[in-house]
Amino acid sequence: xxxxxxxxxxxxxxxxxxxxxxxxxxxxxxxxxxxxxxxxxxxxxxxxxxxxxxxxxxxxxxxxxxxxxxxxxxxxxxxxxxxxxxxxxxxxxxxxxxxxxxxxxxxxxxxxxxxxxxxxxxxxxxxxxxxxxxxxxxxxxxxxxxxxxxxxxxxxxxxxxxxxxxxxxxxxxxxxxxxxxxxxxxxxxxxxxxxxxxxxxxxxxxxxxxxxxxxxxxxxxxxxxxxxxxxxxxxxxxxxxxxxxxxxxxxxxxxxxxxxxxxxxxxxxxxxxxxxxxxxxxxxxxxxxxxxxxxxxxxxxxxxxxxxxxxxxxxxxxxxxxxxxxxxxxxxxxxxxxxxxxxxxxxxxxxxxxxxxxxxxxxx
Amino acid sequence: xxxxxxxxxxxxxxxxxxxxxxxxxxxxxxxxxxxxxxxxxxxxxxxxxxxxxxxxxxxxxxxxxxxxxxxxxxxxxxxxxxxxxxxxxxxxxxxxxxxxxxxxxxxxxxxxxxxxxxxxxxxxxxxxxxxxxxxxxxxxxxxxxxxxxxxxxxxxxxxxxxxxxxxxxxxxxxxxxxxxxxxxxxxxxxxxxxxxxxxxxxxxxxxxxxxxxxxxxxxxxxxxxxxxxxxxxxxxxxxxxxxxxxxxxxxxxxxxxxxxxxxxxxxxxxxxxxxxxxxxxxxxxxxxxxxxxxxxxxxxxxxxxxxxxxxxxxxxxxxxxxxxxxxxxxxxxxxxxxxxxxxxxxxxxxxxxxxxxxxxxxxx
Numbered sequence: 114x115x116x117x118x119x120x121x122x123x124x125x126x127x128x129x130x131x132x133x134x135x136x137x138x139x140x141x142x143x144x145x146x147x148x149x150x151x152x153x154x155x156x157x158x159x160x161x162x163x164x165x166x167x168x169x170x171x172x173x174x175x176x177x178x179x180x181x182x183x184x185x186x187x188x189x190x191x192x193x194x195x196x197x198x199x200x201x202x203x204x205x206x207x208x209x210x211x212x213x214x215x216x217x218x219x220x221x222x223x224x225x226x227x228x229x230x231x232x233x234x235x236x237x238x239x240x241x242x243x244x245x246x247x248x249x250x251x252x253x254x255x256x257x258x259x260x261x262x263x264x265x266x267x268x269x270x271x272x273x274x275x276x277x278x279x280x281x282x283x284x285x286x287x288x289x290x291x292x293x294x295x296x297x298x299x300x301x302x303x304x305x306x307x308x309x310x311x312x313x314x315x316x317x318x319x320x321x322x323x324x325x326x327x328x329x330x331x332x333x334x335x336x337x338x339x340x341x342x343x344x345x346x347x348x349x350x351x352x353x354x355x356x357x358x359x360x361x362x363x364x365x366x367x368x369x370x371x372x373x374x375x376x377x378x379x380x381x382x383x384x385x386x387x388x389x390x391x392x393x394x395x396x397x398x399x400x401x402x403x404x405x406x407x408x409x410x411x412x413x414x415x416x417x418x419x420x421x422x423x424x425x426x427x428x429x430x431x432x433x434x435x436x437x438x439x440x441x442x443x444x445x446x447x448x449x450x451x452x453x454x455x456x457x458x459x460x461x462x463x464x465x466x467x468x469x470x471x472x473x474x475x476x477x
Numbered sequence: 478x479x480x481x482x483x484x485x486x487x488x489x490x491x492x493x494x495x496x497x498x499x500x501x502x503x504x505x506x507x508x509x510x511x512x513x514x515x516x517x518x519x520x521x522x523x524x525x526x527x528x529x530x531x532x533x534x535x536x537x538x539x540x541x542x543x544x545x546x547x548x549x550x551x552x553x554x555x556x557x558x559x560x561x562x563x564x565x566x567x568x569x570x571x572x573x574x575x576x577x578x579x580x581x582x583x584x585x586x587x588x589x590x591x592x593x594x595x596x597x598x599x600x601x602x603x604x605x606x607x608x609x610x611x612x613x614x615x616x617x618x619x620x621x622x623x624x625x626x627x628x629x630x631x632x633x634x635x636x637x638x639x640x641x642x643x644x645x646x647x648x649x650x651x652x653x654x655x656x657x658x659x660x661x662x663x664x665x666x667x668x669x670x671x672x673x674x675x676x677x678x679x680x681x682x683x684x685x686x687x688x689x690x691x692x693x694x695x696x697x698x699x700x701x702x703x704x705x706x707x708x709x710x711x712x713x714x715x716x717x718x719x720x721x722x723x724x725x726x727x728x729x730x731x732x733x734x735x736x737x738x739x740x741x742x743x744x745x746x747x748x749x750x751x752x753x754x755x756x757x758x759x760x761x762x763x764x765x766x767x768x769x770x771x772x773x774x775x776x777x778x779x780x781x782x783x784x785x786x787x788x789x790x791x792x793x794x795x796x797x798x799x800x801x802x803x804x805x806x807x808x809x810x811x812x813x814x815x816x817x818x819x820x821x822x823x824x825x826x827x828x829x830x831x832x833x834x835x836x837x838x839x840x841x
Contacts, residue, residue: 120566120841154783176784196784197737199748199800202484221740224799252785253738253746284782373561374617376585382617384563388815389840392756418648419518419811420540420560420840421616435588436563447783451752452815454838474818474837476753476784477484 114464116457121371121438122385124449124456128465130365131161131347131458138329138346139168145333150174150193150322152344155447157472158456159186161347172215174342178203179475181210186471191215193243193322195280195342197225197253203477204232207240217241219280219322221254226268233273241277242268243322246307248300249285258307262314269316278320279307280342286328287397289357297328297335304337327356350446351405352396366456367407367440368449370422372433380426381433385441386417391448407440408433414441478828480821485735485802486749488813488820492829494729495525495711495822502693502710503532509697514538514557514686516708519811521836522820523550525711536579538706542567543839545574550835555579557607557686559644559706561589561617567841568596571604581605583644583686585618590632597637605641606632607686610671612664613649622671626678633680642684643671644706650692651761653721661692661699668701691720714810715769716760730820731771731804732813734786736797744790745797749805750781755812771804772797778805 119125142149151165152174162173162184172191175181181192197220198207207229210216218240220226226242233240244265247254255261261279269276283300286293304321311318324332324341326349332341345352348366349359368390370383390403403422406412409430416423422441426433433439443449450456451473458466483489506513515529516538526537526548536555539545545556561584562571574580575597582604584590590606597604608629611618619625625643633640647664650657668685675682688696688705690713696705709716712730713723732754734747754767767786770776773794780787786805790797797803807813814820815837822830 118566120564122840196748197799199735199737200484202482221738222799225737228800247740251741251743252782252787253740255740371563373563373589374585376611376617376619377615379615384560385840387755387757387812391751392758392812393751394756418616419815423616435561435586436592448751448756451783452838453840474816476486476749476817 116459116462116464119369119457119464121369122389123369124366124453125369125440126348126366126456126458126468128458128460130363134347134349134363134365135164135168138343139170141330142341143169147332147338148320148340150340150342151347152195152342153180153184153472155344155347155450156456156468157450157470158468159184159471160468162187162189165347177475177477178206178210179477180472181216182206183472183475185210185213189214191217193217193219193342195219197221198229199225201232204228208232208236208238211238211240215241217243217277219243219245221245223264223267226271226274230271230274239273239275241275243277243280243320244268246279246281248281248283248303249296250282252282252284254281258303258310261307262310262316265311265316266314276317278318278322279311280322283323283325283328286325287356288327289331293327294331297331301335301337304335308337326353327358329358345447348446351442351444355395355397361442364442366446367442368404370439370441372435372437372439375433375435377423380412380424383422383424383439384420386419386421388419388452389449390417390422390443391445391452392417393445393448395444404441404443407442480823480826480828483733483821483828485733486753487733488730488817489733489804490712490730490820490822490832492822492824494727498711498713498727498729499528499532502707503534505694506705507533511696511702512684512704514704514706515711516559516706517544517548517836519708519814520711520820520832521814521834522832523548523835524832526551526553529711541839541841542570542574543841544836545580546570547836547839549574549577553578555581557581557583557706559583561585562593563589565596568592572596572600572602575602575604579605581607581641583607583609585609587628587631590635590638594635594638603637603639605639607641607644607684608632610643610645612645612647612667613660614646616646616648618645622667622674625671626674626680629675629680630678640681642682642686643675644686647687647689647692650689651720652691653695657691658695661695665699665701668699672701690717691722693722709811712810715806715808719759719761728806730810731806732768734803734805736799736801736803739797739799741787744776744788747786747788747803748784750783750785752783752816753813754781754786754807755809755816756781757809757812759808768805768807771806
């Protein structure tokens with residue numbers, strides 16, 4: 114299949130860039146003795162997950178049980194569900210997954226741990242637990258290391274659970290600028306204190322798991338950390354570039370779109386909007402734009418409706434014709450991939466591999 | 478199936494409310510002699526489309542050829558693709574659709590019309606055309622009625638096309654407040670001028686098609702208008718309520734979510750984020766919130782990550798427990814439905830009907 118045969122809008126992935134991204138992060142993790150457990154939320158493909166495992170990942174990360182079910186196809190030795198699993202139906206399905214691979218769940222409450230313990234005991238199985246620390250995002254997790262260790266102690270006493278360590282997500286660090294790096298380095302003391310209290314309580318500490326894509330290549334600067342869970346690095350996106358963690362040429366995935374109207378005075382309309390890109394804004398800065406046009410970087414993707422992308426063009430830009438196909442780097446690739454059934458892997462002008470977005474819509 | 482068996486996050490639709498919404502708009506259109514051609518982008522289900530046709534809709538509206546292919550299952554007499562169809566592959570598929578039902582395309586350029594004409598002539602078929610007028614949104618369409626009529630005249634001369642009339646989308650009118658209604662009523666003169674010029678050019682004018690959900694019940698106040706294409710009215714959403722076009726009890730669809738963490742000081746985390754709701758903000762006002770919690774309307778849905786919804790609770794609110802299931806009215810139901818594989822039709826505590834979101838991801 115030639116790239117010109119791809120119907121738009123569609124996600125095209127440069128396989129050379131993808132492979133370089135996989136290798137670069139695998140090398141970084143190996144060199145710094147960090148266990149790499151990539152989050153599969155970005156690609157949602159068991160085929161790319163398998164590529165990650167073959168590049169040396171120790172296991173995979175997912176958010177939902179439905180994603181775990183799909184990711185079994187990648188034959189991971191180990192799966193982390195980095196999300197509290199709540200409710201009997203989900204716990205039953207989680208234990209079915211655990212018949213095929215070693216499963217760990219990240220959680221932040223005794224309620225979640227008790228539900229998991231009950232379900233695991235009933236199934237005659239053992240499930241790993243990471244206790245989640247909130248290091249600044251204010252999402253899931255306990256902020257007080259003493260409370261975290263108290264919860265971990267309670268969990269250690271529950272049947273059918275195996276306490277593995279603790280995890281955190283530094284999602285409050287959006288960029289590797291001075292402010293972001295100060296916030297990131299401040300984590301060292303927090304993690305140090307937490308692990309000291311943890312060990313003082315006589316608890317096993319096999320894993321301290323953290324890491325997001327923006328701060329990825331600084332992970333070794335947190336001495337206590339021994340596992341990282343980046344997701345976006347496989348493709349990178351405009352947010353990653355803005356965060357300072359990737360260069361434009363390290364972005365593997367673009368939206369291929371077609372110009373469908375040039376009536377508007379300030380520019381043109383392309384055939385992708387919020388149902389193609391998602392309406393995610395940039396995670397840093399105040400500019401409200403939705404992507405970067407590769408063919409004219411000075412253009413501004415200023416607005417979206419569901420199926421329409423509004424591109425403003427500077428007076429200096431050349432005229433784009435109706436029917437012309439263009440490449441747009443999305444703000445946030447993870448949510449964009451989630452809107453597509455497949456992603457086209459391209460080498461030069463050749464579509465070499467089509468990745469089904471197998472875990473798309475696996476919300477439960 | 479009992480509602481308690483639905484795994485969260487999921488979209489639940491109150492069938493009583495849905496049926497009342499369908500009937501109310503059908504009655505309104507009938508009483509005002511307006512042809513009702515609902516946009517199926519909201520529900521993306523051929524089953525609900527069939528319900529609309531059985532309630533008196535003259536045909537259906539879609540945005541993409543892929544949606545047209547799906548909507549054939551509803552057996553419409555007539556399908557409007559309210560979007561320029563550009564490119565040989567899509568035109569070929571459009572003509573396949575036209576073997577099964579009468580097809581009209583809305584477009585705004587001679588390039589789009591010529592492509593359609595060539596493809597239709599090659600297939601030995603005739604396709605209807607609406608020429609799109611831009612009445613204020615600045616998206617697709619010509620703003621100058623003279624240019625619109627000149628384009629229509631050119632199109633009338635192209636083989637295998639049947640000029641049907643013109644269409645517009647008053648998407649710049651976000652609410653039925655004083656400002657919105659002034660903008661809406663200003664359309665009367667524009668449409669009057671356009672149709673006078675159109676008729677003076679000796680062109681056939683069978684259809685003047687407009688209408689969005691916010692201004693739906695004012696459509697009869699535009700004398701020239703004879704067809705409306707509302708989409709959101711089947712379910713309604715927070716935007717529709719904020720626009721003044723629906724009451725809360727006319728909202729049929731909610732997101733059913735589960736509380737997964739109560740660690741954060743200001744509230745709780747539910748198991749739906751931007752991959753469940755979309756990250757669409759409200760279309761009116763400056764408040765950045767992502768939905769309305771039915772069980773505690775004073776709560777604020779202040780932030781989302783992909784799988785996490787951050788709910789702030791006022792001090793007066795009761796404590797929500799981990800595992801509790803809650804209902805959230807989304808800002809924009811169309812983009813939310815597009816993230817789900819199915820929608821659960823509920824009557825009381827009983828899941829009476831499961832609607833597959835058949836046109837989800839049919840972006841091409």
